[in-house]
Amino acid sequence: MAGPTQLPSVRQVLSRVHFRVTLVAVAIAGLTVMLTGFAALGIYARQNLELIAQTASYSVAPALVFEDPDAARLAIEPLAESPGVAGIAVFGPSARPFAARIKSTPAAGSSIGWVAKSLFFPRPVAAPVTQGGRVIGEVRVEGDAAIVAGYIRAGLLGGLACLLLTAIATSLLARRLQEEIAVPLQAMAAVAHAVRVGRAFDRRAPRASIREIDTLRDDFNALLAELEEWHHRMRDENAALSHQATHDPLTGLPNRALLEQELSAVLERARREGTSFALLYADGDGFKAINDEYGHAAGDAVLVAIGRRLRKGLRASDVAARLGGDEFAILLAAPSGAEAVARASEGIALQMAAPIALPGGEQVVVGLTLGAAVYPRDGEDLAALVHHADLEMLTAKQGRPQHRKEGRK
Incomplete structure (x- = not known):
């Protein structure tokens, strides 16, 4: 296949493609990928808090049994410093406050931070503390929306920049939509749909025969590659937290x-x-x-x-x-x-x-x-x-x- 510099330009291939159809199609594809990333981020952030809450519940059980708030605070302190955690609170029987560790982070006062807090962390994640099959307390983990808000902010800025570049590129197109541009956009939309519905992060859009669309495909695939890497990293971190919650750290044996x-x-x-x-x-x-x-x-x-x-x-x-x-x-x-x-x-x-x-x-x-x-x-x-x-x-x-x-x- 010819290199990107040898591909015909949009003006040469499409003299009369419709501006609004192309812009809407590209916007839908970009918005779908963006929403997919936000949804996946929220899911794994919530799962991360649940694993931290479970780990904390095992760690503070001896402290609750022996009524030792200082030991409980020492047990939850390293977990409270984990990224994405705003604080951890331990409650005894009858929801009696027992110990807490709140991270001193600046409050997210922006509208994006408020939206991230409302969507992903509307309430603390709770995990029961058990001893001998009996519930003796509860651990509540409060999520920190700052990291999620940063991802949303970066995604919105990237989406706006992508739309701006797309608008400039599509302004050069002619009025009628031809197969050379419709097929690549449909392929990208199909890939975005597969990512959103089936979590198929390994899917990639095929090569295009037009220079600008092929460049867009490269950026689109690069974004998918970043999402795939982030997905694998979160899965590995969740697996590590799950292993910590179910195995003895000294001997490596099951707990x-x-x-x-x-x-x-x-x-x-x-x-x-x-x-x-x-x-x-x-x-x-x-x-x-x-x-x-x-x-x-x-x-x-x-x-x-x-x-x-x-x-x-x-x-x-x-x-x-x-x-x-x-x-x-x-x-x-x-x-x-x-x-x-x-x-x-x-x-x-x-x-x-x-x-x-x-x-x-x-x-x-x-x-x-x-x-x-x-x-x-x-x-x-x-x-x-x-x-x-x-x-x-x-x-x-x-x-x-x-x-x-x-x-x-």
Whole structure:
């Protein structure tokens, strides 16, 4: 195909194209893409606030349980500094104010800021704070409309500039609309419609046979490329926030919330299919003594090693999670019974038999005390299974030895 400089001009190809038809068609295509960008921005900004609210609800749960507003403020402070967040408030039972962190940002006094606030953040995003299946409070996240208003302002200015350039270009066209200009504009409108309806951000407008329309196509595709990049970036950020909300930051294992989701799904499937599964509770032996003797960095190293070894000692379908402190849980997927519990216990004991190297060069051997519950033998609901596994672990914990020193490497 000939290069852009070799393409015929609009005056040469269209001597009498209609000015108003061309201008309206280009305006519709540009407006559709602009509205698509604004709609997508609002959706992902709202989803971002929901994920932040969910993360904050997990973070402040211990503070609400122990009535510690200072700890709650420390927990929500890094989240309140996230882009797009104006403030986070924590409420206790009966909507009692408990703690808050409001970002000191200038208020958006412009009409665009007011519109962005009304459309995308009319009310705070709320997430319940639960403990043991009981709602003990609520987290409310207020959105910051400044970033959204900036996108809207830039989009409006870009749209106006695009319309101005389009008006100048179309003023050179003749009165009658010919196929050389109608087909490319229809293609751009079809792409814009596909982006708006089907979120097909990978679609692009085809090459045009007229220099000016082909330049417009380049700008149009460049805008779509920016929207696609922004879409992928927001999706990755949401995925990262979702991972933070469901995984332990130290060991990388699933946390209590994700374990409860997996347990509910496995229990429902076991009831439906008539199979069995097992739940193990594990507690480190002498972990507090390691913290006291070698420091918290050594304790963290032990927890990381335990998490890594638990994953090695299990099947791919099993789930190991950290509940908090030196407490872990292992879900043995169906079908799993007493024999599977015995095999898993032996595998975990074998993995934990090797010494764990500490940051200071020392080595310790840390065992795990296990308690197990098998569905439906030991219980037919989650509460009964958890209680049985925890009670069995506490019983086995009595008289267990502490950690064993292995000397320095």
